Amino acid sequence: MSTHIKKLEDLLLVNVPADLADTQILGLRRAILAGIERERPRWLLLDFSEVEICDSFFGRFVETMVSMARLMGMRVVVCGLSDAVVETMVEMGFELPDVTSLLDIDDALAYTRRVRAAQPR
Structure with missing residues (x-):
């Protein structure tokens, strides 16, 4: 598994690195x-805190990654989106329906733990 992808309990945490070329994305x-296929997590947490700029290719990556993960049964949380990335994504018309978006990884991990604890086993 990539060094940017880690399994934590039933969550797959992805620290998206800055300045990825299209092929790297x-x-x-x-x-x-x-x-997701190998680890079978129930949650996907995408951390964008290192990403400072967004072009159309990267915006499509975010949007399609969320859609693909949801089709595979994941609950998706995103965090760390900078104001510049958010502004660009909105201006380009990208949307993340049914996704919880939080400011940072601490909030995102606290949220997933709270929701998981409230779910019946």
Whole structure:
């Protein structure tokens, strides 16, 4: 599994690195999908705190990664989106329906723990 992808309990945590080339973005997407298939987590947490800029290719990566993960049965949480990335994604028309978005990884981990604890076993 990529060094940017870690399994924590029933959560797959992805620290998305800054300044990825398009081919690297595609490779990360494939690695995430393979990690979901192999590890069988119930949650996907995408941490974008290192990402400072967003172009249309990266915006599509975010949108399609979320859609793919949801189709594989994941609950998706995103965190760490900078104001510049959010502004660009909104201006380009990208949406993340049914996704919880939080400011940072601490909030995201606390949220997933709270929701998981409230779910019947």
